[in-house]
Amino acid sequence: MKTLVTGGGGFLGRYIVEQLLxxxxxxxxxxxGSYPELAQLGARPLRGDLxxxxxxxxxxxxxxxxxxxxxxxxxxxxxxxxxxANVTGTQHIIDACRRxxxxxxxxxSTPSVVASGSSxxxxxxxxxxxxxxxxxxxxxxxxxxxxxRQANGPDLLTVSLRPHVVFGPRDTxxxxxxxxxxxxxxxxxxxxxxxRLDVTxxxxxxxxxxxxxxxxxxxxxxxxxVYFISQDEPVNLWEFVNNLLARLDxxxxxxxxxxxxxxxxxxxxxxxxxxxxxxGEPRLTRFLANELALDHYYDISAAKRDFGYRPQFTLAQAxxxxxxxxxxxxPSSPQPPSPPWGEGGI
Numbered sequence: 266m267k268t269l270v271t272g273g274g275g276f277l278g279r280y281i282v283e284q285l286l287x288x289x290x291x292x293x294x295x296x297x298g299s300y301p302e303l304a305q306l307g308a309r310p311l312r313g314d315l316x317x318x319x320x321x322x323x324x325x326x327x328x329x330x331x332x333x334x335x336x337x338x339x340x341x342x343x344x345x346x347x348x349x350a351n352v353t354g355t356q357h358i359i360d361a362c363r364r365x366x367x368x369x370x371x372x373x374s375t376p377s378v379v380a381s382g383s384s385x386x387x388x389x390x391x392x393x394x395x396x397x398x399x400x401x402x403x404x405x406x407x408x409x410x411x412x413x414r415q416a417n418g419p420d421l422l423t424v425s426l427r428p429h430v431v432f433g434p435r436d437t438x439x440x441x442x443x444x445x446x447x448x449x450x451x452x453x454x455x456x457x458x459x460x461r462l463d464v465t466x467x468x469x470x471x472x473x474x475x476x477x478x479x480x481x482x483x484x485x486x487x488x489x490x491v492y493f494i495s496q497d498e499p500v501n502l503w504e505f506v507n508n509l510l511a512r513l514d515x516x517x518x519x520x521x522x523x524x525x526x527x528x529x530x531x532x533x534x535x536x537x538x539x540x541x542x543x544x545g546e547p548r549l550t551r552f553l554a555n556e557l558a559l560d561h562y563y564d565i566s567a568a569k570r571d572f573g574y575r576p577q578f579t580l581a582q583a584x585x586x587x588x589x590x591x592x593x594x595x596p597s598s599p600q601p602p603s604p605p606w607g608e609g610g611i
Contacts (some may be wrong), residue, residue: 274300333415492565
């Protein structure tokens with residue numbers, strides 16, 4: 266199978282590239298950055314921008330499947346930047362697949378597309394998109410996911426996966442940010458501390474993409490569908506965080522704030538950053554406050570039923586592998602580079 270992975274130089278994308286190569290597929294990686302290490306693995310690096318429709322079209326020539334992983338995945342930023350990367354870029358991928366006769370498109374979405382500001386405990390894929398969004402990332406990912414779902418048809422089969430809180434070795438986003446804030450004393454528990462959420466080990470998240478691609482055939486239930494992906498072991502968020510910190514020799518989170526207070530602070534900070542056009546991002550936003558305080562875990566029965574997804578690693582094994590990796594890094598060790606595009610899956 267000849268494949269393309271957008272965002273293949275990123276965290277999840279690289280694991281997808283490695284697993285495709287391991288089973289003998291031809292892999293082209295489309296990214297704005299340069300990743301010579303991927304060429305050493307046997308992939309074909311191709312530099313380009315998702316917003317360049319001609320470059321995307323050329324990248325999709327002669328393929329059997331496209332894994333569209335790349336996205337702008339931040340809690341703050343400009344609408345145009347999110348829309349360009351997540352919506353326009355996805356439309357260019359769809360157009361390029363159709364123009365080149367690519368039969369399969371596997372899209373990395375995120376459970377955040379159904380984040381409505383209320384708890385999502387054991388929800389399944391019938392949960393609707395919210396009427397309004399409090400952040401540009403989930404809004405634009407929801408728009409892109411809808412484009413992918415609508416594109417499904419006889420000439421282009423599509424499937425969208427929603428892996429939640431992807432973590433593991435080589436993580437460049439969630440754990441490094443968590444560790445940096447904890448070491449700086451800037452990590453504060455939001456809410457009661459009893460909220461539960463799903464997490465997904467990166468190797469299992471990548472494998473889910475390959476399983477979905479294999480099941481994506483005419484007439485299959487997978488075609489045109491969306492699926493939550495997780496380790497199928499919801500965790501107490503703050504116990505999970507403090508366990509990781511303890512194993513990395515970092516003091517636990519002990520300070521807390523109520524969700525209403527956190528949302529009020531987040532809303533104020535959003536206004537200040539927006540009016541004054543401050544660089545960087547607010548330490549807290551309303552969307553982030555909700556994610557830190559509310560339940561958000563999901564029923565993955567559909568993925569089990571339709572394409573046989575089951576985690577190959579227990580949560581304990583996944584945490585052990587992650588901790589071993591980060592403990593192996595010394596202060597002078599080079600950190601994995603953050604990709605020019607982030608990924609779905611927050």
